[in-house]
Amino acid sequence: MPNFKSAAEWLQMVVHDLKSPVNSVSGTLDMIEHMGPLNEKQQHYVKRAFAGLHRMDHLISRLLDISWVDGEGPLELRDVYVPAMVAEVIDMLQEVAEQRRVTFEVDIPEDVGSIPADGERLIQVFDNLFSNAIKYNREGGVVRVRVTRDHRHILVSVADSGIGISPQDQPHVFERFYRAAEGVRLKIEGSGLGLAISQGILARHGGRIWVESQVGEGSVFHFTLPLSQAITDGDDSSDDTLPSLGEGHDGRPNARTPFASEIPDAVDDDIQEKRDSAPPDVAGDEL
Numbered sequence: 001m002p003n004f005k006s007a008a009e010w011l012q013m014v015v016h017d018l019k020s021p022v023n024s025v026s027g028t029l030d031m032i033e034h035m036g037p038l039n040e041k042q043q044h045y046v047k048r049a050f051a052g053l054h055r056m057d058h059l060i061s062r063l064l065d066i067s068w069v070d071g072e073g074p075l076e077l078r079d080v081y082v083p084a085m086v087a088e089v090i091d092m093l094q095e096v097a098e099q100r101r102v103t104f105e106v107d108i109p110e111d112v113g114s115i116p117a118d119g120e121r122l123i124q125v126f127d128n129l130f131s132n133a134i135k136y137n138r139e140g141g142v143v144r145v146r147v148t149r150d151h152r153h154i155l156v157s158v159a160d161s162g163i164g165i166s167p168q169d170q171p172h173v174f175e176r177f178y179r180a181a182e183g184v185r186l187k188i189e190g191s192g193l194g195l196a197i198s199q200g201i202l203a204r205h206g207g208r209i210w211v212e213s214q215v216g217e218g219s220v221f222h223f224t225l226p227l228s229q230a231i232t233d234g235d236d237s238s239d240d241t242l243p244s245l246g247e248g249h250d251g252r253p254n255a256r257t258p259f260a261s262e263i264p265d266a267v268d269d270d271i272q273e274k275r276d277s278a279p280p281d282v283a284g285d286e287l
Helices: 007-033 040-070 082-099 119-135 181-185 194-204
Strands: 077-081 103-107 114-118 142-149 153-160 208-214 218-226
Touching: 007 040, 040 194, 077 082, 077 119, 082 103, 082 119, 082 142, 114 119, 114 218, 119 142, 119 153, 119 194, 119 218, 194 208, 194 218
Parallel strands: 103 142
Antiparallel strands: 077 114, 142 153, 153 218, 208 218
């Protein structure tokens, strides 16, 4: 039996082992589609199989991200121009947003500029928060993105005008595999890993993330990143003082200050209805 140095190393091996059968089944289904015409029922089942494989592949990617967060891999730091990164992620999600008639409103002053960060990892944070803000929004809703900076941090606020998160669920949304009750009830797809991964990425950068929400009015996710290379080992040991949110900010999307929530993530919501369904050695861990 292999001798693993850490749980992260074990998880990484398991996830890589899962990729082989997933790729094999995907290749077989692809061959079936090209072996001749399929009747309507056969096409339906092949489509369902591909959808299931897509969800599995997405979950595998999420688990690889979790193994990176738990591991000791280095950050690949470079100067990241924040306004361009925000625009890039919004552009990637534009088609999905248009399908739900959700619009973005962006407020980024010119002085925000660049910060030292791992660009690929930071994109994951923006992608998760923006896609959540679309997915948990109402039809025809708004996503408000605001970025400010002071002498030590940048502060990013992402708000939606959607279903909101109950006070009972808010303390748990950054726990691995946790699904808020309303999202499960509405059968909104999700793995319960996106926010945990985002929290881990930000902690490795010396930043932090938190949420404000009211049921029926929407959610606001805020995160900070240091302007200097205050990189931590993932224990979130950065300064406990949160930047000021500004006068008139009450944490709601309809406040004077513009301010949200993953696109289909990976697993069947029916198995997420109770937190007990998550693996006992993983569920509930905070990053």
